[in-house]
Amino acid sequence: MADREEVERLKDLALQMRKDVLRLARNAGGPVHVGGDFSLSEIMTVLFQHFLRIDAGKPEWPDRDRFILSKGHGAGTLYFSLARKGYFDIEDVFGTYGKLGTDFGMHPCKAHAPGVETSTGSLGHGLAVAVGMALGGRLDGGTHRVVTVLGDGEMNEGSVWEAVMAAPQFKLGNLVAIVDKNELSLDGHLDDVMKINPLDEKFAAFGWNVIELDGHDVAALIDALDNLPPVAADRPTAIVAKTVKGKGIDFMEDKIAWHAGILDDEMYEACLKQLDEKREAERNDAWLVH
Template identity: 50%
Template sequence: MADKKEILRLQELAHQARYDLCNLCGSYGGNIHMGGDMSMIDVLTCLFQHTMRVAPELQEDPERDRFILSKGHGAACMYIVMALKGFFDYKEICETYGQIGSKYGQHPCKTRLPMLEASTGSLGHGLPISVGLAASARQRGQKHRVFCMMGDGETCEGSVWEAAMAGRAQKLGNLVAVVDRNRQLMTSFSEESVIMEPYADKWRAFGWNVIEIRDGNDMSQIVEAFDGLPKSSGEVPTVIIANTVKGKYVSFMERQIKWHAGSLNETDLQTALKDLDTALEKQRKEL
């Protein structure tokens, strides 16, 4: 388990990512998928800053880990987390995000950003692609992992479960699915539209190793979960189910359906930044 110094480092990076995301949303003329970005930002921070073997200088390394953002509407969050790792320039993201010809579209585009593994946005595609990448790595004798971030609503797609069957059949212990389980869809709470519980048992029924994070916005729990991954040489793929809160740490966003996507005026921006500072101070005291 990571020590307190590492947990604090990751908490502060996640705080900076939220700050940067809010400032982007405040300067952008359209809507950004803030709710889901805020729910998954802690997990993404842990992945890029602690768990995965990735860095700009490793792009040509065949043994670097792979990451696919299957919930492609969370692109802004991914760009910012990757910027903190040195992949992108935050100023450029703010100046060009969502514009015609920009590298930083509202969904990730591999043509514009060749360091990405895939263009995503149409839900249900990421896990099938990840199965292919993991199977290819096995055939080549490579030891790296393939991580795929999905939203829980996305797992209503049949292609996800076809991929889950294929991943187990191919004995892909190098494959890790991560589910941002915030229990909200675009226009409703997930259990109001599709009964997904018992959610973890569905993955177990498909033969996957299941790791549940009770609070997927608590960095200590997140680090413990990812540090506890079995060896990639195993034969069973793993799903990490992170129980998160949509709009986490911003008072007027948390669990609010209308904040699936939105924009921030100056008053809302200052309130959000104040909320984030308060949350970080509380985290520091509790650590």
């Protein structure tokens, strides 16, 4: 069972992640993918601040874990995660995000942002790249894992399912695919665009080890990641994380309009207030339970 202090620490960091995204959406001068960043906040926080074996002081360490953000429009969460691990100054993200010549574009670029393993943004490719990295690690005798986060909207890409089929064939127990299953894409609700459910059964049918959980439940994420099968196992793991687009802000939750957006000062302050109030209520509930 996840340590209570660690859970609370990570919840506070996930809160800060959302505040960082809001600040970006207020100051960037153009749309920021707020909704998808908020559905990712706990997932990215637990991965980078608890699970992944990475070291900003040794960015090319051969046995580091590899992370690929297949849903590249969630770049804000990746930049903030890497900044808090020491790869670069977080103020550089706020100051240059989305501007001409920046290292921090709306989609991550390996050639510019330190710590980014693969350039992404064109959807449907991250899992295939992760399969190649995991196979390379297996052939080299590495002990690292390859983790990729996909959006459920990109699960209608044929290249994704080729990779889903290939990973068990090559016995890639060092591969973890996490699906941010918020049920919305820019085109609409998934069942209206392309029916992909039940995702867990589809992964299982191809031979994956499958975990289904609440993607905003920090303790559940910790338990799932800390108790993965060993790297030497012969089945890749898929974590189907049920999330809510825009999680934490009432007027954003489950709203396609907040796939990307801009905040004025009044909206920004109202969002901060709501996030703080919800986190304080959560802390009080936890105190009463314990």
